[in-house]
Amino acid sequence: MNQLPRRLFGAVEAGGTKFVCAIGDEAGRLLVEERFATAHPSTTLPRMLSWLQGQERERGPMAAIGVGSFGPVELRRESPQYGSILKTPKPDWSGTDILGSLSRVFDCPIGLDTDVNGAALAEHRWGGAQDVADLVYVTVGTGIGGGAIVAGRPLQGLLHPEVGHIHPRRHALDASFKGVCPFHGDCLEGLASGPAISARSGASLEHLDAAHPQWEIEADYLAQLCAQLTLTLSPRRLLLGGGVMQQTRLLPLIRRRLQHWLGGYVDRPELAAGIDAYVVAPRLGAQAGVLGALALAIDAAI
């Protein structure tokens, strides 16, 4: 009995702290994966390229490659900088042409989006948001970023969502902390990222006991983000991941504060009795990013 040959895709999660390269198939299965720290572009990009070339030698040509990149990254195809990292506080990476480094070596189509838009797409296709076409994926870790799927498609626009840099109201127990964002000081990322927690409280969340005000402060800031997202992007589900969200005690605290900030105005069961299914943890966990890159590859090949 004949079988259709399985098409293979390259996937690159180009994260600010690590790169994940993988080969996968149309069903969202990863065959092989390689992880390494994001160092200088002059070593990191060649490492990505040679790993993918080695995989091609072993398995045959890739049908397409997908890249989910840390931001800000140029996503407008009409721009001469398409596929390059824009001005970033990350040393040495401003102006790095990730897409160009791939397209000079590989002939196949290359799909590109932010790592968080990719993760949102992966959760939509294979994870915890398969039943909704409008969702937001937020990661809370070293930074705070978000990706959005609107009517089934990743949202781009002028740049791409940068939800980590909205300005929440200051919590009453947190009036004096200056925040750690190099651009804004006390924007959301400056107040609620992992480094912000450590700077304010001298320890990461898992080392602070449940009565420590840091828990309440963190939940309030992230709930304000959820409220702003609900009132602007109107998603049908909010997925909160990243290192800080590994502390599962946060989710119920965030849900309660989200209801406080909305004040009953958005009259939807999803925001009342159904809130536990509205603000959720991602289902793909640490694989969301690389699976997102795989989804971008599949979509680029079609």
Next chain:
Amino acid sequence: MNQLPRRLFGAVEAGGTKFVCAIGDEAGRLLVEERFATAHPSTTLPRMLSWLQGQERERGPMAAIGVGSFGPVELRRESPQYGSILKTPKPDWSGTDILGSLSRVFDCPIGLDTDVNGAALAEHRWGGAQDVADLVYVTVGTGIGGGAIVAGRPLQGLLHPEVGHIHPRRHALDASFKGVCPFHGDCLEGLASGPAISARSGASLEHLDAAHPQWEIEADYLAQLCAQLTLTLSPRRLLLGGGVMQQTRLLPLIRRRLQHWLGGYVDRPELAAGIDAYVVAPRLGAQAGVLGALALAIDAAI
């Protein structure tokens, strides 16, 4: 020489303070228009119906009808409440089935969206945002509402955008004002709508001289909305209309404060030298709502 018969469409802008009914064509031309105050549904809806029936008797059948409704309104076709006003502080209108009242009388397709999504669509099709596929239209008047076009299509999702109810940071010159929103007190609508301005300063904006702090306060709150929208919806243009925005001195003040809140983080010429073309007045003025309803009708007929 034969001509294709011109198709005619019904358009209903169902606003919270006035209804505008019109007949128009595919090119966005309005042939005839009728305006009346939004009173009790038991008188307002029959008035809308009989006007449209009269037009059909005179001009022949409509190809479709479009409705741009004040919100919150049920837009999910799968809901039994599709086309009804949801829980609203506006007396007597909660649960009113605007779409049903039309579909019981007219056989043609009926398009439906919020009035502000409709206005955004009209600006995209015939007004000041024809060159971009991602935009937000905000109206600042008795209330504050916003509509969004993403990749050329109105954004809906869980409900629809309700951008008037985000919580901006309080301005230093405005620490004690409690705000006028019945749901939230000092959300954006509670702080920056027309009634909020009057409650705080005892007069509407046009009666306050240029040195009055109200100007700076108003511009700051609306700039915070523009910043949140830029960071979440990532539009390529922001159009600010409504009665309060008739004070054209506001626009440049808002642009400057928007740049302050973004802090240079979103590195786009549209937010730097090009800001005058990024935050703009709508081009269709008071016609945006009814033209939006016409656009919804045209799209429903296709």
